[in-house]
Amino acid sequence: MSIQPLTLESDPYSIRQLLESEFEYYKSIRLEAIQTEPTLFRWSNPAESDLSDLDWQERIKYPRIVFGLFKKDDLIGMTSMLLLNDTEAYFGQSFIRPEHRGQGLSSLLYKIRMTWVNTQQIKRLIISHREINTISKKAILRAGFEYSHRELVHWLDGTTGYSLYYRLEL
Structure with a gap:
């Protein structure tokens, strides 16, 4: 499926859909995320570090649709969506480098994903977080998801x- 990649700007930050040719961006920030925050990401088989x-x-x-969060030209975060079928998507893999947190950047991660799903026939969104991750819980509830x-x-x-899983009916 060919969809025009999305970009959002909020100077000095931008978030954009990564192209397939930019898999190295995805690989680097995803590996950084799981190494930085192993308490917040699920175990996978095979381990992502072995891919x-x-x-x-x-x-x-x-x-899967992957978005990179940039400060100028520096990749500082990411988020993704996995389309489960024609009407459902799972929001996941969100990460912002610790030194850039607390600036409202997670709202950009939600905004770009919501912009993308609004262009499609997506009817239900699913998201989850580790029970101890209260910051993620607040962002999820603020975005309108229900437990x-x-x-x-x-x-x-x-x-x-x-x-903990949440859903949002569109």
């Missing part, structure tokens, strides 16, 4: 805990 460049190229392709359920999952830090 080949070909695997990363596949992971940035549709039905759905919880699931016991394995986290990258080697622990098991609950992931």
